[in-house]
Amino acid sequence: MKRLFLRARAGLRDAVKPVTGAILGSIAVSVLRMTRYFDPQRTADTFASVTRGIGPWLPEHKIGRANLTAAFPEKSPEEIDTILMGVWENLGRVAAEFAHIDHIWNLDPENPEKGRIEPAPGSIEKFLKLRDDGKGALVFASHLANWELPALAAPAYGLESAVLFRRPNIAAVDRAIQDIRAVNMGTMIATTHDAPLRLAQALQDGIHVGMLVDQHFGRGVDVTFFGRQAKANPLLARLARQVDVPIHGVHVTRLPNHRFRIEVSDEVVPVRDADGKVDVQGTTQAITSVIEGWIRKAPEQWLWLHRRWR
Incomplete structure:
Protein backbone atom coordinates (compact mmCIF):
# COMPACT_ATOMS: atom_id res chain seq x y z
CA MET A 1 0.00 0.00 0.00
CA ALA A 99 16.83 43.54 -16.97
CA HIS A 100 18.86 46.46 -18.37
CA ILE A 101 21.89 44.45 -19.47
CA ASP A 102 21.45 45.40 -23.14
CA HIS A 103 22.36 49.02 -22.36
CA ILE A 104 24.23 48.88 -19.05
CA TRP A 105 27.67 48.92 -20.70
CA ASN A 106 28.86 52.52 -20.48
CA LEU A 107 32.60 52.94 -20.94
CA ASP A 108 34.32 55.84 -22.65
CA PRO A 109 38.00 54.86 -22.92
CA GLU A 110 38.95 58.52 -23.30
CA ASN A 111 36.96 59.63 -20.24
CA PRO A 112 36.51 56.51 -18.04
CA GLU A 113 35.46 58.52 -14.99
CA LYS A 114 32.26 59.66 -16.74
CA GLY A 115 30.71 56.23 -17.35
CA ARG A 116 29.58 53.31 -15.21
CA ILE A 117 32.48 51.12 -16.29
CA GLU A 118 36.04 51.85 -15.19
CA PRO A 119 38.91 49.86 -16.74
CA ALA A 120 41.67 48.73 -14.39
CA PRO A 121 45.16 50.00 -15.25
CA GLY A 122 46.60 48.13 -18.20
CA SER A 123 43.36 46.37 -19.11
CA ILE A 124 42.63 48.38 -22.23
CA GLU A 125 46.09 47.63 -23.59
CA LYS A 126 45.64 43.90 -22.94
CA PHE A 127 42.21 43.98 -24.54
CA LEU A 128 43.49 45.70 -27.68
CA LYS A 129 46.32 43.18 -27.95
CA LEU A 130 43.79 40.32 -27.78
CA ARG A 131 41.61 42.01 -30.38
CA ASP A 132 44.39 42.75 -32.84
CA ASP A 133 46.71 39.72 -32.59
CA GLY A 134 44.89 37.82 -35.33
CA LYS A 135 44.07 34.72 -33.29
CA GLY A 136 41.51 33.44 -30.83
CA ALA A 137 41.83 33.28 -27.06
CA LEU A 138 40.32 31.52 -24.06
CA VAL A 139 38.81 33.88 -21.51
CA PHE A 140 37.55 32.73 -18.11
CA ALA A 141 35.34 34.59 -15.64
CA SER A 142 33.64 33.92 -12.32
CA HIS A 143 30.43 34.78 -10.47
CA LEU A 144 31.81 38.04 -9.09
CA ALA A 145 29.90 41.34 -8.87
CA ASN A 146 27.79 41.41 -12.06
CA TRP A 147 29.17 38.39 -13.91
CA GLU A 148 27.23 39.20 -17.09
CA LEU A 149 29.34 42.29 -17.80
CA PRO A 150 32.55 40.65 -19.10
CA ALA A 151 30.60 39.22 -22.04
CA LEU A 152 29.58 42.75 -23.05
CA ALA A 153 33.13 44.07 -23.42
CA ALA A 154 34.17 42.08 -26.49
CA PRO A 155 31.40 42.99 -28.97
CA ALA A 156 31.35 46.60 -27.72
CA TYR A 157 34.83 47.14 -29.18
CA GLY A 158 34.95 44.83 -32.16
CA LEU A 159 36.41 41.69 -30.60
CA GLU A 160 34.66 38.66 -32.07
CA SER A 161 33.53 36.37 -29.27
CA ALA A 162 31.55 33.26 -28.36
CA VAL A 163 30.22 32.73 -24.84
CA LEU A 164 29.36 29.37 -23.29
CA PHE A 165 26.17 29.49 -21.22
CA ARG A 166 23.78 27.17 -19.41
CA ARG A 167 20.13 27.36 -20.38
CA PRO A 168 17.54 27.93 -17.62
CA ASN A 169 15.28 24.92 -17.04
CA ILE A 170 12.12 26.94 -17.71
CA ALA A 171 11.63 27.55 -21.44
CA ALA A 172 9.87 30.92 -21.10
CA VAL A 173 12.68 32.29 -18.93
CA ASP A 174 15.26 30.92 -21.37
CA ARG A 175 13.61 32.72 -24.30
CA ALA A 176 13.37 36.02 -22.41
CA ILE A 177 17.00 35.86 -21.30
CA GLN A 178 18.23 35.00 -24.78
CA ASP A 179 16.31 37.95 -26.24
CA ILE A 180 18.18 40.29 -23.90
CA ARG A 181 21.58 38.64 -24.27
CA ALA A 182 21.40 38.45 -28.04
CA VAL A 183 21.62 42.23 -28.39
CA ASN A 184 25.32 42.64 -27.59
CA MET A 185 26.93 39.51 -26.14
CA GLY A 186 28.38 37.94 -29.26
CA THR A 187 27.63 34.35 -30.23
CA MET A 188 25.94 32.36 -27.45
CA ILE A 189 26.75 28.63 -27.28
CA ALA A 190 24.64 26.48 -24.96
CA THR A 191 26.16 23.69 -22.86
CA THR A 192 25.00 20.86 -25.10
CA HIS A 193 26.89 17.70 -26.07
CA ASP A 194 28.45 19.36 -29.11
CA ALA A 195 29.53 22.53 -27.31
CA PRO A 196 33.23 21.50 -27.00
CA LEU A 197 33.43 20.90 -30.77
CA ARG A 198 31.79 24.22 -31.53
CA LEU A 199 34.08 26.06 -29.11
CA ALA A 200 37.21 24.42 -30.54
CA GLN A 201 36.12 25.37 -34.05
CA ALA A 202 35.51 28.94 -32.91
CA LEU A 203 39.04 29.14 -31.50
CA GLN A 204 40.50 27.81 -34.76
CA ASP A 205 38.51 30.48 -36.59
CA GLY A 206 40.13 33.22 -34.49
CA ILE A 207 37.15 33.81 -32.20
CA HIS A 208 37.61 34.57 -28.50
CA VAL A 209 35.81 32.01 -26.31
CA GLY A 210 34.56 32.97 -22.84
CA MET A 211 33.09 30.93 -20.00
CA LEU A 212 32.36 30.96 -16.27
CA VAL A 213 34.49 28.31 -14.57
CA ASP A 214 34.02 28.70 -10.81
CA GLN A 215 31.14 26.34 -9.99
CA HIS A 216 31.10 22.70 -8.90
CA PHE A 217 31.41 20.23 -11.77
CA GLY A 218 30.78 16.65 -10.75
CA ARG A 219 32.80 15.12 -13.61
CA GLY A 220 35.60 17.63 -13.19
CA VAL A 221 39.20 17.45 -12.08
CA ASP A 222 40.40 17.90 -8.51
CA VAL A 223 41.66 21.36 -7.58
CA THR A 224 42.44 23.15 -4.33
CA PHE A 225 40.15 26.10 -3.71
CA PHE A 226 40.48 28.06 -0.46
CA GLY A 227 42.52 25.22 0.97
CA ARG A 228 39.90 22.55 0.27
CA GLN A 229 39.54 19.99 -2.49
CA ALA A 230 36.89 20.79 -5.07
CA LYS A 231 35.84 19.65 -8.52
CA ALA A 232 36.36 22.11 -11.38
CA ASN A 233 35.29 22.04 -15.00
CA PRO A 234 38.34 21.12 -17.14
CA LEU A 235 36.79 22.25 -20.45
CA LEU A 236 38.87 25.40 -20.81
CA ALA A 237 42.14 23.53 -20.19
CA ARG A 238 41.10 20.78 -22.61
CA LEU A 239 40.42 23.37 -25.28
CA ALA A 240 43.86 24.88 -24.62
CA ARG A 241 45.31 21.42 -25.14
CA GLN A 242 43.58 21.24 -28.55
CA VAL A 243 44.14 24.78 -29.79
CA ASP A 244 47.21 26.83 -28.92
CA VAL A 245 45.78 30.22 -27.91
CA PRO A 246 46.39 32.62 -25.01
CA ILE A 247 44.44 32.26 -21.74
CA HIS A 248 43.25 35.34 -19.86
CA GLY A 249 40.81 36.02 -17.05
CA VAL A 250 38.32 38.88 -16.90
CA HIS A 251 36.63 39.95 -13.70
CA VAL A 252 34.41 42.76 -12.51
CA THR A 253 34.44 44.51 -9.14
CA ARG A 254 31.43 46.47 -7.94
CA LEU A 255 32.25 50.09 -6.97
CA PRO A 256 30.20 52.73 -5.11
CA ASN A 257 27.56 54.77 -6.96
CA HIS A 258 26.49 51.90 -9.23
CA ARG A 259 29.84 51.73 -11.02
CA PHE A 260 32.09 48.78 -11.92
CA ARG A 261 35.76 48.15 -12.50
CA ILE A 262 36.65 45.60 -15.17
CA GLU A 263 40.08 44.00 -15.30
CA VAL A 264 41.82 41.76 -17.81
CA SER A 265 44.38 39.51 -16.15
CA ASP A 266 47.88 38.84 -17.32
CA GLU A 267 48.14 35.79 -19.54
CA VAL A 268 47.81 32.55 -17.58
CA VAL A 269 50.60 30.29 -18.81
CA PRO A 270 49.28 26.71 -19.07
CA VAL A 271 51.00 23.95 -17.12
CA ARG A 272 52.60 21.38 -19.42
CA ASP A 273 53.45 17.71 -18.97
CA ALA A 274 56.73 15.95 -19.77
CA ASP A 275 55.75 15.77 -23.45
CA GLY A 276 55.07 19.49 -23.66
CA LYS A 277 51.29 19.09 -23.89
CA VAL A 278 48.94 21.15 -21.77
CA ASP A 279 48.33 19.42 -18.44
CA VAL A 280 44.57 19.66 -17.91
CA GLN A 281 44.54 19.32 -14.12
CA GLY A 282 47.51 21.62 -13.58
CA THR A 283 46.14 24.31 -15.88
CA THR A 284 42.69 24.11 -14.28
CA GLN A 285 44.38 24.58 -10.91
CA ALA A 286 46.25 27.63 -12.19
CA ILE A 287 42.97 29.18 -13.35
CA THR A 288 41.26 28.31 -10.05
CA SER A 289 44.06 29.99 -8.10
CA VAL A 290 43.62 33.20 -10.10
CA ILE A 291 39.89 33.19 -9.33
CA GLU A 292 40.55 32.60 -5.63
CA GLY A 293 42.77 35.69 -5.63
CA TRP A 294 39.94 37.77 -7.12
CA ILE A 295 37.45 36.52 -4.53
CA ARG A 296 39.72 37.21 -1.58
CA LYS A 297 39.79 40.91 -2.54
CA ALA A 298 35.97 41.21 -2.51
CA PRO A 299 34.41 38.10 -0.89
CA GLU A 300 31.03 39.80 -0.44
CA GLN A 301 30.69 40.01 -4.22
CA TRP A 302 31.09 36.29 -4.99
CA LEU A 303 28.21 33.80 -5.13
CA TRP A 304 28.87 31.70 -2.01
CA LEU A 305 25.33 30.30 -2.02
CA HIS A 306 25.99 27.03 -3.87
CA ARG A 307 27.71 23.87 -2.67
CA ARG A 308 31.13 24.49 -4.22
CA TRP A 309 32.77 21.80 -2.04
CA ARG A 310 31.10 18.36 -1.96
Missing part, protein backbone atom coordinates in the same frame (compact mmCIF):
# COMPACT_ATOMS: atom_id res chain seq x y z
CA LYS A 2 2.82 2.38 0.91
CA ARG A 3 4.56 1.64 -2.39
CA LEU A 4 1.39 2.46 -4.33
CA PHE A 5 1.05 5.71 -2.41
CA LEU A 6 4.64 6.71 -3.17
CA ARG A 7 4.17 5.92 -6.86
CA ALA A 8 0.98 7.96 -6.96
CA ARG A 9 2.66 10.89 -5.25
CA ALA A 10 5.61 10.74 -7.64
CA GLY A 11 3.25 10.60 -10.61
CA LEU A 12 1.32 13.60 -9.33
CA ARG A 13 4.53 15.53 -8.80
CA ASP A 14 5.72 14.76 -12.34
CA ALA A 15 2.36 15.77 -13.78
CA VAL A 16 2.25 19.05 -11.86
CA LYS A 17 5.88 20.02 -12.47
CA PRO A 18 5.39 21.35 -16.05
CA VAL A 19 2.41 23.41 -14.89
CA THR A 20 4.23 24.95 -11.92
CA GLY A 21 7.26 25.53 -14.12
CA ALA A 22 5.13 27.39 -16.65
CA ILE A 23 3.55 29.51 -13.90
CA LEU A 24 6.89 30.37 -12.32
CA GLY A 25 8.32 31.07 -15.76
CA SER A 26 5.50 33.47 -16.59
CA ILE A 27 5.97 35.30 -13.30
CA ALA A 28 9.73 35.56 -13.79
CA VAL A 29 9.37 36.84 -17.36
CA SER A 30 6.73 39.38 -16.29
CA VAL A 31 8.98 40.70 -13.50
CA LEU A 32 11.93 40.86 -15.91
CA ARG A 33 9.99 42.82 -18.50
CA MET A 34 8.36 45.12 -15.94
CA THR A 35 11.73 45.94 -14.37
CA ARG A 36 12.92 47.39 -17.68
CA TYR A 37 10.42 50.25 -17.32
CA PHE A 38 11.91 51.54 -14.06
CA ASP A 39 15.06 53.49 -13.29
CA PRO A 40 17.86 50.89 -13.25
CA GLN A 41 19.77 52.33 -10.29
CA ARG A 42 16.76 52.75 -8.02
CA THR A 43 15.56 49.30 -8.99
CA ALA A 44 18.96 47.81 -8.12
CA ASP A 45 18.79 49.46 -4.68
CA THR A 46 15.28 48.10 -4.16
CA PHE A 47 16.16 44.58 -5.24
CA ALA A 48 19.23 44.64 -2.99
CA SER A 49 17.06 45.57 0.00
CA VAL A 50 14.61 42.77 -0.81
CA THR A 51 17.26 40.07 -1.13
CA ARG A 52 18.96 41.24 2.09
CA GLY A 53 15.62 40.80 3.84
CA ILE A 54 14.63 37.48 2.29
CA GLY A 55 18.03 35.82 1.95
CA PRO A 56 18.61 34.89 5.61
CA TRP A 57 15.36 32.89 5.60
CA LEU A 58 16.39 30.72 2.65
CA PRO A 59 18.33 27.43 2.88
CA GLU A 60 21.10 28.89 0.71
CA HIS A 61 21.97 31.24 3.60
CA LYS A 62 23.10 28.28 5.68
CA ILE A 63 25.18 26.98 2.75
CA GLY A 64 26.78 30.38 2.32
CA ARG A 65 27.68 30.67 6.00
CA ALA A 66 29.24 27.20 6.03
CA ASN A 67 31.25 27.99 2.89
CA LEU A 68 32.52 31.29 4.24
CA THR A 69 33.39 29.85 7.64
CA ALA A 70 35.45 27.11 5.99
CA ALA A 71 37.11 29.49 3.52
CA PHE A 72 37.95 32.14 6.13
CA PRO A 73 38.52 30.36 9.46
CA GLU A 74 40.28 33.45 10.81
CA LYS A 75 37.14 35.62 10.53
CA SER A 76 34.66 36.08 13.37
CA PRO A 77 30.97 35.07 13.07
CA GLU A 78 30.11 38.78 12.83
CA GLU A 79 32.52 39.27 9.93
CA ILE A 80 31.09 36.21 8.19
CA ASP A 81 27.55 37.55 8.58
CA THR A 82 28.59 40.94 7.17
CA ILE A 83 30.09 39.28 4.09
CA LEU A 84 27.05 37.06 3.65
CA MET A 85 24.64 39.98 3.74
CA GLY A 86 26.79 41.62 1.07
CA VAL A 87 26.42 38.46 -1.03
CA TRP A 88 22.62 38.74 -0.87
CA GLU A 89 22.77 42.44 -1.69
CA ASN A 90 24.98 41.81 -4.71
CA LEU A 91 22.62 39.07 -5.94
CA GLY A 92 19.68 41.46 -5.81
CA ARG A 93 21.59 44.07 -7.76
CA VAL A 94 22.59 41.52 -10.41
CA ALA A 95 18.93 40.53 -10.86
CA ALA A 96 17.83 44.14 -11.33
CA GLU A 97 20.76 44.99 -13.60
CA PHE A 98 20.11 42.02 -15.83
